[in-house]
Amino acid sequence: MxxxxxxxxxxxxxxxxxxxxxxxxxxxxxxxxxxxxxxxxxxxxxxxxxxxxxxxxxxxxxxxxxxxxxxxxxxAAIELKPNEQKLAELKTDLKRLIAEAIYLGLTKDDIYVLFHEAHQQTKGINSDDTGSFR
Amino acid sequence: MxxxxxxxxxxxxxxxxxxxxxxxxxxxxxxxxxxxxxxxxxxxxxxxxxxxxxxxxxxxxxxxxxxxxxxxxxxAAIELKPNEQKLAELKTDLKRLIAEAIYLGLTKDDIYVLFHEAHQQTKGINSDDTGSFR
Amino acid sequence: MxxxxxxxxxxxxxxxxxxxxxxxxxxxxxxxxxxxxxxxxxxxxxxxxxxxxxxxxxxxxxxxxxxxxxxxxxxAAIELKPNEQKLAELKTDLKRLIAEAIYLGLTKDDIYVLFHEAHQQTKGINSDDTGSFR
Amino acid sequence: MxxxxxxxxxxxxxxxxxxxxxxxxxxxxxxxxxxxxxxxxxxxxxxxxxxxxxxxxxxxxxxxxxxxxxxxxxxAAIELKPNEQKLAELKTDLKRLIAEAIYLGLTKDDIYVLFHEAHQQTKGINSDDTGSFR
DNA sequence: GTGGTCTAGACCACG
DNA sequence: GTGGTCTAGACCACC
Structure with missing residues (x-):
């Protein structure tokens, strides 16, 4: 497993x-x-x-x-009211990681792909978010 | 400092x-x-x-x-040919983190903002990437 | 039920x-x-x-x-002479809980409300206590 | 200890x-x-x-x-912004306990004493709360 | 020295 | 049979 x-x-x-x-x-x-x-x-x-x-x-x-x-x-079922604090922490981490990745050559297309893939994986939890990324 | x-x-x-x-x-x-x-x-x-x-x-x-x-x-001077392996690792981490953030309510606008901010910080190192994100 | x-x-x-x-x-x-x-x-x-x-x-x-x-x-019928020992235990617990709540921001108005609500629920069992709390 | x-x-x-x-x-x-x-x-x-x-x-x-x-x-130092969620949980517990205590004979004077004692113990953390209880 | 992690194995509480 | 707690003792990471 x-x-x-x-x-x-x-x-x-x-x-x-x-x-x-x-x-x-x-x-x-x-x-x-x-x-x-x-x-x-x-x-x-x-x-x-x-x-x-x-x-x-x-x-x-x-x-x-x-x-x-x-x-x-x-x-557990997903909480309808997601934890704002946790999300904020995650955003801070993400920003740091993205900055480091940009330094190493990450482009906006890369991040587009990553978000898209991640979004597919989560099977469209947030239905208002299924539109095009760009 | x-x-x-x-x-x-x-x-x-x-x-x-x-x-x-x-x-x-x-x-x-x-x-x-x-x-x-x-x-x-x-x-x-x-x-x-x-x-x-x-x-x-x-x-x-x-x-x-x-x-x-x-x-x-x-x-150290910037490596113009950044370490591809490191970038790949970073992408894996990023994808995982993004998926978790989406689960907690992250939207495509959020990630847009994060990328934009991170990009500003790095002061446009990669010139092919200075255009608008959207 | x-x-x-x-x-x-x-x-x-x-x-x-x-x-x-x-x-x-x-x-x-x-x-x-x-x-x-x-x-x-x-x-x-x-x-x-x-x-x-x-x-x-x-x-x-x-x-x-x-x-x-x-x-x-x-x-069971209500015991008119309630168990003093139990009440004493409850008071100890209450005091501990109240102290913790004060530490987290509880005010005297909060406890007033709580007592009032609890008192309403019990439908005035103790007649000497039906007056206003304040 | x-x-x-x-x-x-x-x-x-x-x-x-x-x-x-x-x-x-x-x-x-x-x-x-x-x-x-x-x-x-x-x-x-x-x-x-x-x-x-x-x-x-x-x-x-x-x-x-x-x-x-x-x-x-x-x-740890006290958080200036106390955890609202925790406080809410505590209140629920308190209410239940108070109701049970009232059933066993708790009076409003008793709770007054308890709050006062607890407040003394915490050494007046919330300064706006040092007034008389009643 | 400190906290943090892990194993091996035991016993209890719950349904 | 399930999770929850506890002991005995080991090794690692940090400062």
Missing amino acids: FQLDVRSRKPIYEQLVDKIKELIINRILKPDEQLPSVRMLSSQLTVNPNTIQRAYRELENQGYIYSIKGKGNFV | FQLDVRSRKPIYEQLVDKIKELIINRILKPDEQLPSVRMLSSQLTVNPNTIQRAYRELENQGYIYSIKGKGNFV | FQLDVRSRKPIYEQLVDKIKELIINRILKPDEQLPSVRMLSSQLTVNPNTIQRAYRELENQGYIYSIKGKGNFV | FQLDVRSRKPIYEQLVDKIKELIINRILKPDEQLPSVRMLSSQLTVNPNTIQRAYRELENQGYIYSIKGKGNFV
Whole structure:
């Protein structure tokens, strides 16, 4: 299911968070769908259950999944009122990254392509946004 | 010169790397300009000299500065042929971040603004890109 | 009758306990009134009968309901001499919560409103307290 | 320093969070003051370092402390713009608790005393709130 | 020295 | 069987 790099500087639980977040954002995991149980993922990835648990907990804190004791972990529905604070943080990060990329040769066409691809991936969540980019 | 946030979860040396990188990208520090010495920065920022040293070493590894023993650290000239591999990596990161931001409500106008702002900052390094974004 | 949130981190049986307790406190369920049977509630809420049973047992332990074998569960009469110990515990909790809320910006007007609303809900059980709060 | 109840239903790390939060709210621990190190608290309380770590992490997530790798954990300054969402949640909890307390005999004088005491503890954070309660 | 991550394995609470 | 908590002890990153 996933590919983890245990030698990476990035903690395993963070890698997990990112991978699962991606699956949720790209609608591969759908709202209210059940995630693999802590123990199952643990044995599949040969990673300690605690590490999986921690990743799930982080995802819950960030609002991407919810967990029911004795039942399992499930994908959360999208919030209709998106978190403004989080979005603002993301924008700051994006700007920094874009500036660095421009320095390395990124063009406006590149960013157009990236946005378009990302938008396709998310399967048009924001319907008012399906128009042409330009 | 800089403003460091000791409370941030991001290591101080990484903050330094990012800040200096930004100054270089935005042409505030120009090619072959000398950077402040480790000791000076260390006392100015009340930061351990080791931490400064580490930041400079990291910047050197990434190709943003070069150091001359006994003289100091200097801003590297822009590579006209930017590292394609790095740009590719950046694009991957960007795409991931953009997808997440769209999930949280980012619109095409938002990304337009971000690109525009970032482009202004870099002071039109890439002349083929000074036209209007739209 | 109730609205349960299966996604909540609070166990379902506890949610049930709180809801029913609220109905009793607010006199919607009157003393000696019969509660819905375990089976009925179970099928209505599509919740495991064990869970309902557990909630009722908990309510009985706390003195809010009593059960008669073969007949059902019933709302207990109000104790005119309320449990002083419980009240003392509640006060401790309240004080802690109020302090935290003040730290986050709670004003005396806020607490006035809260008390007033809570008082309205209880429909003036304690007659010496029906006057204006201020 | 603290007294923990290992037999309690409430997790140890949560007990720790509550205790430390209380010390911060009541200004016994002052902003930027260093908390005992994970290892020290761990041995003092004969609790596993991981459990302490988890409590500190939770406090950081809630904004009560901040941690610097290699340095320690420190009390965070109060946010000038308090978290409205958190306050709203607290109010809901408060209302429920107050209603229950009224049911058990709480009077408006009682709540007055509680608010007053809590306000004293917090050492008058909100200066516009030092007037008489009534 | 400090915090941060991870494993191995245990026990409890919940449904 | 599920998630949640905890211990024992290890290793790494940072300053």
